[in-house]
Amino acid sequence: MNSSKESSQNPMSIEHHPADSDVNVSADGFQIAEDLGPGMEQGQPPTGSLARILPEATLARLTQYLRALNAMQARGAERTSSGVLAAEAGVNPAILRKDLSLLGSYGTRGVGYVVTELTEHISKAMGLMQHWRVAIIGAGNLGRALSGYGGFRSRGFEIVALLDSAPEVIGTAVGDLEVQDIADLDQILEATDANIAVLSVPGAAAQDLCDKLVGRGVRSILSFAPVVLQVPSGVNLRKVDLATELQILAYHAQNLGS
Amino acid sequence: MNSSKESSQNPMSIEHHPADSDVNVSADGFQIAEDLGPGMEQGQPPTGSLARILPEATLARLTQYLRALNAMQARGAERTSSGVLAAEAGVNPAILRKDLSLLGSYGTRGVGYVVTELTEHISKAMGLMQHWRVAIIGAGNLGRALSGYGGFRSRGFEIVALLDSAPEVIGTAVGDLEVQDIADLDQILEATDANIAVLSVPGAAAQDLCDKLVGRGVRSILSFAPVVLQVPSGVNLRKVDLATELQILAYHAQNLGS
DNA sequence: GTTTGTGAAACAGTTCACAGCC
């Protein structure tokens, strides 16, 4: 049991890539450009700075813990335990403790965790204490929806620009942003100092724009384009593909559901 | 590599209430309702029917292979090899061969794979040869965008209904669909015989709607609501949460990027 | 008594490397 109460966020929508040609298949999956570089050794010296390397699986769960903690805070809970938090996040208590122990020892044996403290430690570990400036490339349905997505703003992610190449879209207002010309990418990135880019453009245009972004110094990109993008070492790329999700669901439906 | 993930809310912000904007929220990450049920044994008898159990990670990659194969077919390639296909899909050739070998032996040593054949085998294994009827619950920005997403239609997924509860939205046209009243869920599900539901509603309404859907026999649900949903055994649930993706990106940006 | 933090065990997924076949 548990409930979920939580606040809601804003709407957003998905876009559709007219794409050029294809039929499209899609896929998703996710992947981090894990290239530390061809020649770099991958063992991180223990000395690192403060940043500890967190397993990918742990990162995904940490975001869930944050959400659950938020819900708890919203309903006034001050403390929680691995059992309660795990149930709310839908995971096993042991893995939750192991995940948290990777961040440090912030719990009290026999008692549990203080909600606010834990929230802060996780946020800090995940880099959410800083302000991220996001540029959305592509003002199609998805781009527009994302730009109005409250969940981003309320979380340290500020949408600083919304770009497109279509003349009929440039200059139009979307929420409190005005769609700007992608031809001015350079100046816009410089003026806004965006450090994350969201690519919501047709697959055919994605690689080219991705290259431009990387060339302008953007090192973190979240792509919705249904294509595999090549990025050089040191650039973080994540992909989200809706069609993939439906396909995987179809597989399970075929096998276990009916 | 996946388990479940999902997103959280903002660490530092307090929550506000859902405004009126209807539907949706988002976030991504994904998860399979791995609940085979508290009391069910999870080991699938090897006898299964035709369906072989494919690892979750393999499923995610298969969708990528399908996409790459599609692109190849579009440009006229008749044959391919694990090396080429893997490069195009962005994976290691060995894992690609291992993935494909789980479906059967459809390649020819010294030669490679026939594009059309491989496409068909993968599609069949993933359940994409049948026609899926999808009902979208929540006609907010996300719901509307999804209903127009060409990638679904072109792949065996037909959107058969778009529902909402807001009076001002019911009856309006979205593409070639008309938004219907969620109060008529029963009749609509029966009339359309939808076998997959997409939940693009606010988090607060998600669990309730999810229960209703399950009660009406829907066994496969793709949720965009930023909450952990509880579903009974035998129901497939996948979650997509955008905020999660940005948060994970922020972590990597903080550590390796800049 | 309760709950954390964590080694050790179990499990899962990926890469290597090569035998077998074309």
Place this chain on the structure above:
DNA sequence: GGCTGTGAACTGTTTCACAAAC
């Protein structure tokens, strides 16, 4: 010679179970 299919090694992840701390 080239490429698939796959056992074996490896790497990563989850679960178990319990000692330490309150």
